[in-house]
Amino acid sequence: MKKLFPDVPDVPQSVANRAVRIVEKHLRTHKVTRARDLPEEAKIRLYRDLKFFFESGEQPSTNGNRGEVFSLRGFWARFWEKIEDFLSTFDARHERDLRIIMLRYAQCSF
Numbered sequence: 001m002k003k004l005f006p007d008v009p010d011v012p013q014s015v016a017n018r019a020v021r022i023v024e025k026h027l028r029t030h031k032v033t034r035a036r037d038l039p040e041e042a043k044i045r046l047y048r049d050l051k052f053f054f055e056s057g058e059q060p061s062t063n064g065n066r067g068e069v070f071s072l073r074g075f076w077a078r079f080w081e082k083i084e085d086f087l088s089t090f091d092a093r094h095e096r097d098l099r100i101i102m103l104r105y106a107q108c109s110f
Contacts, residue, residue: 022049025085 011019023035026046030038038046083102 019050019053021081022046022053025081 023046026038026042026049027033027035030042032038035043035046
């Protein structure tokens, strides 16, 4: 493969994998296989999510040091991402029911 922008530094594979998960999440949400098939609003949302991801300081260090610092913001972002991934696996009619159940569980109003 040839880099499109040779002056831009490389990113670690773990960062690239997380970016791919963001793109896949958007594609699954809209049930398309290509980004160009996304509705215009979804393209803008995808662009903003990727821009926020790469501009945030949550990228792992490239010096091989695996001592990751706990970040409450990072924890909640990863937690919410897992919930969205879980909900995106269901079709639309079940998704509403699951969100209601999860909201009730979060509010402890059973």
